[in-house]
Amino acid sequence: ARRAQMGGALPPGPRPLPLLGNLLQLQSGRLDRALLELSRRWGSVFTVRPGPRPAVVLCGYAALRDALVLQADAFSGCGAMAVFERFTRGNGIVFSNGPRWRTLRNFALGALKEFGLGTRTIRSESWRRRLRYDPALLPPRPPSGTPFDPRRLLGNAVSNVICSVVFGKRYGYGDPEFLRLLDLFNDNFRIMSSRWGEIYNIFPYLLDWLPGPHHRIFRNFADLRVFISEQIQRHQQTRQPGEPRDFINCFLDQMDKEQQDPESHFQEETLVMTTHNLFFGDTETTSTTLRYGLLILLKYPEVAAKVQAELDAVVGRARAPRLEDRVRLPYTNAVLHEIQRFISVLPLGLPRALTRDAHLHSHFLPKGTFVIPLLVSAHRDPTQFKDPDCFNPTNFLDDKGEFQSNDAFMPFAPGRRMCLGASLARSEIFLFLTAILQRFCLLPVGNPANIDLTPHCTGLGNVPPAFRLRLVAR
Numbered sequence: 001a002r003r004a005q006m007g008g009a010l011p012p013g014p015r016p017l018p019l020l021g022n023l024l025q026l027q028s029g030r031l032d033r034a035l036l037e038l039s040r041r042w043g044s045v046f047t048v049r050p051g052p053r054p055a056v057v058l059c060g061y062a063a064l065r066d067a068l069v070l071q072a073d074a075f076s077g078c079g080a081m082a083v084f085e086r087f088t089r090g091n092g093i094v095f096s097n098g099p100r101w102r103t104l105r106n107f108a109l110g111a112l113k114e115f116g117l118g119t120r121t122i123r124s125e126s127w128r129r130r131l132r133y134d135p136a137l138l139p140p141r142p143p144s145g146t147p148f149d150p151r152r153l154l155g156n157a158v159s160n161v162i163c164s165v166v167f168g169k170r171y172g173y174g175d176p177e178f179l180r181l182l183d184l185f186n187d188n189f190r191i192m193s194s195r196w197g198e199i200y201n202i203f204p205y206l207l208d209w210l211p212g213p214h215h216r217i218f219r220n221f222a223d224l225r226v227f228i229s230e231q232i233q234r235h236q237q238t239r240q241p242g243e244p245r246d247f248i249n250c251f252l253d254q255m256d257k258e259q260q261d262p263e264s265h266f267q268e269e270t271l272v273m274t275t276h277n278l279f280f281g282d283t284e285t286t287s288t289t290l291r292y293g294l295l296i297l298l299k300y301p302e303v304a305a306k307v308q309a310e311l312d313a314v315v316g317r318a319r320a321p322r323l324e325d326r327v328r329l330p331y332t333n334a335v336l337h338e339i340q341r342f343i344s345v346l347p348l349g350l351p352r353a354l355t356r357d358a359h360l361h362s363h364f365l366p367k368g369t370f371v372i373p374l375l376v377s378a379h380r381d382p383t384q385f386k387d388p389d390c391f392n393p394t395n396f397l398d399d400k401g402e403f404q405s406n407d408a409f410m411p412f413a414p415g416r417r418m419c420l421g422a423s424l425a426r427s428e429i430f431l432f433l434t435a436i437l438q439r440f441c442l443l444p445v446g447n448p449a450n451i452d453l454t455p456h457c458t459g460l461g462n463v464p465p466a467f468r469l470r471l472v473a474r
């Protein structure tokens with residue numbers, strides 16, 4: 001671990017400057033592009049120093065597979081992210097390791113299932129009822145054809161799904177408490193997507209002293225902690241022990257059960273962090289995917305029209321699309337995969353740390369090595385996709401027009417730490433986008449040819465440029 005900290009034995013990479021490391025090479029332009037560019041010179045496994053701590057970058061499908069899938073155990077540790085460190089202190093699911101991580105991950109997966117999220121389909125009637133469209137909770141719909149920015153609406157819709165699982169309630173779209181919550185998540189995601197230096201271990205011990213927007217992240221975290229703690233208190237006052245109706249109640253029940261166990265992982269602070277993980281994991285990633293998806297469909301109206309024709313033929317317009325329909329909608333399925341591939345919403349995944357020594361492509365990587373899995377590099381790998389650099393649904397279609405899966409599709413990262421909400425996210429993306437396309441024509445404001453799909457900023461996430469669109473009932 002010490003050798004990894006020092007970077008002595010790590011794979012070669014660009015020469016670092018004293019103190020600044022490779023900061024200057026990485027800071028210019030988009031971070032994901034800068035790393036892809038470096039891999040042309042240094043290969044699929046190389047070391048960069050975005051500060052004093054070195055990071056080994058895994059680039060291309062083969063390196064990602066050989067590490068995260070074929071050596072899943074060794075690569076299953078989580079890597080520290082400076083801005084999160086002081087908030088989470090290694091607690092919750094995303095930033096814990098070892099027995100605590102395994103216990104919390106299994107518990108959360110079990111609880112999500114309990115509240116109706118089977119791996120294949122949303123089965124239980126209680127869950128269906130929760131998700132059911134409730135007109136009372138919707139804002140007045142913008143008059144047909146009026147341009148509007150879909151960010152808030154999509155954020156509200158997505159977040160209400162995880163709200164019903166975790167808090168057991170949905171919020172009205174105009175609810176100020178809800179809007180404030182979403183703004184905190186959105187603000188943090190945006191800052192982390194433009195100021196990646198603070199995340200990737202640039203002088204973590206100096207963050208308190210350095211000026212910059214990361215102080216806003218800390219303030220937002222503090223507000224989120226208050227919000228979540230209040231929700232937990234409300235649950236404590238109103239719950240019926242043994243009869244959980246949401247994730248927080250399940251967790252509180254488990255805390256009761258393990259009260260006498262000094263080693264128990266079920267503590268209130270852990271509940272706060274785990275709740276935060278589920279929200280942060282869900283809200284920004286999924287709503288950004290939907291928003292980016294709409295922008296892409298505005299640019300390529302012929303693709304949207306083909307999805308609508310398939311939906312009309314297979315589902316019709318009398319009922320909303322259901323998850324079971326997915327297998328009969330190969331083109332739609334290909335488009336949704338292509339959206340996720342093309343945007344790579346978390347282009348660098350989340351950093352990992354080696355749980356033991358490993359060998360990768362003739363390099364020795366000591367235990368503790370900090371690893372950046374460059375997920376976007378699998379999505380842009382020309383050995384895996386026919387047309388890697390363009391938005392092209394045939395990347396997921398065979399010659400007969402049938403859906404063709406691809407192991408290099410990894411927006412949720414592969415391996416032991418794979419996104420815990422992948423199944424939920426895929427369901428949401430399918431249900432929201434198909435429901436919108438079934439009912440509305442998407443119209444751009446201006447000429448579709450002028451729509452620029454380049455992310456507004458790139459760091460932890462790829463954030464699309466702000467845009468407005470018009471919806472007209474079909």
Ligand code: HEM
Pocket residue numbers: 078093094095105277278279281282283285286289345346349350351411412413414416417418419420421422424425
């Ligand atoms: C389009 C939507 C989503 C994308 C692209 C996405 C992507 C990811 C990625 C790349 C990771 C990192 C895995 C790794 O460590 O290598 C992750 C982890 C995680 N995600 Fe998601 N995610 C999405 C939606 C969700 C949802 C809906 C939830 C909540 C139910 C969620 C909860 C989590 C959690 C808790 C982890 C940490 C897993 C662990 O460390 O064991 N995510 N996600």
